[in-house]
Amino acid sequence: MTLEGKAAIVTGGAHGLGRAIALRLAHDGSDVMVADLLGGDAEAVADEVRALGRRAASFEVDVSDAGAVGAMVMATVEAFGRIDILVNDAGVSGESALLGMEESFWDRIMAVNLKGNFLCSQAVARQMVAQGEGGRIVNITSTAGANARPGASAYASSKAGIIQFTKVLALELGGEGITVNAVGPGMTLTGSEVKPAPSDGYQKAFVGQVPMGRPGAPADIAAAVAFLASTDAAYVNGQVIFVDGGYSAGKLSVSG
Numbered sequence: 001m002t003l004e005g006k007a008a009i010v011t012g013g014a015h016g017l018g019r020a021i022a023l024r025l026a027h028d029g030s031d032v033m034v035a036d037l038l039g040g041d042a043e044a045v046a047d048e049v050r051a052l053g054r055r056a057a058s059f060e061v062d063v064s065d066a067g068a069v070g071a072m073v074m075a076t077v078e079a080f081g082r083i084d085i086l087v088n089d090a091g092v093s094g095e096s097a098l099l100g101m102e103e104s105f106w107d108r109i110m111a112v113n114l115k116g117n118f119l120c121s122q123a124v125a126r127q128m129v130a131q132g133e134g135g136r137i138v139n140i141t142s143t144a145g146a147n148a149r150p151g152a153s154a155y156a157s158s159k160a161g162i163i164q165f166t167k168v169l170a171l172e173l174g175g176e177g178i179t180v181n182a183v184g185p186g187m188t189l190t191g192s193e194v195k196p197a198p199s200d201g202y203q204k205a206f207v208g209q210v211p212m213g214r215p216g217a218p219a220d221i222a223a224a225v226a227f228l229a230s231t232d233a234a235y236v237n238g239q240v241i242f243v244d245g246g247y248s249a250g251k252l253s254v255s256g
């Protein structure tokens with residue numbers, strides 16, 4: 001139980017990877033605030049956390065709204081008395097090539113993925129600094145943050161931004177005992193009720209570039225997050241772990 005006595009916030013925790021991360025942290029001993037745009041679904045995951053014997057709470061939040069993020073932090077402190085771990089998982093994706101992209105499309109992806117990460121990290125880091133016992137921030141980026149693909153300029157830029165944001169925060173907060181790291185999933189099939197799975201063609205093309213020959217599973221991503229949240233990762237700071245079966249390592253390789 002490496003996370004016993006800890007209190008975590010998982011944004012985007014109602015579905016997909018966030019749900020798997022919330023349950024893994026609870027399995028490892030942490031209490032969990034499940035924060036999501038979909039408050040009812042977040043409460044259902046909080047129930048799953050309670051079934052694992054941990055304290056849980058849920059909060060309906062739009063991570064791009066500073067006021068709502070502040071209220072989320074207050075509600076977490078009220079529920080658990082402290083915050084030790086923040087997982088910035090909430091994110092939106094979508095494809096749009098530059099020439100036809102709507103300004104609102106770009107703005108929403110940046111607001112949720114990048115500004116949301118900033119707002120949550122700032123509000124939680126202030127709480128962690130006030131507590132004076134350090135903490136862990138784990139950001140969810142993507143292989144798209146390091147590997148370009150057509151149609152993904154907004155999403156890929158937001159995820160590349162998260163990588164650099166992670167590294168700068170690691171420098172700024174390291175002295176406070178707060179580590180800041182990122183996990184970059186490759187294509188991961190989540191069974192999410194709110195996000196359709198990629199098309200068969202996309203899945204086949206992606207997996208064709210994965211040396212391990214399979215897509216990611218939510219448990220693969222949650223395990224890396226749990227490690228970075230644990231005391232075992234006490235000296236890991238400012239790093240990005242791509243959990244992608246080797247996809248990004250071999251992206252441009254040619255054999256034969």
Ligand SMILES: NC(=O)c1ccc[n+]([C@@H]2O[C@H](COP(=O)([O-])OP(=O)(O)OC[C@H]3O[C@@H](n4cnc5c(N)ncnc54)[C@H](O)[C@@H]3O)[C@@H](O)[C@H]2O)c1
Pocket residue numbers: 011012013014015016017018035036037038061062063064089090091092093112116140141142143184185186187188189190192193194195
């Ligand atoms: N699944 C993948 O293949 C994959 C790959 C790389 C990166 N990621 C990243 O992992 C994270 C989770 O992805 P997923 O596949 O589980 O997606 P998902 O859509 O299944 O889950 C995302 C969750 O975030 C919530 N959310 C969306 N906007 C929000 C907002 N403004 N405020 C609060 N909550 C909000 C949704 O309600 C949902 O519960 C995202 O950041 C995504 O970019 C996913």
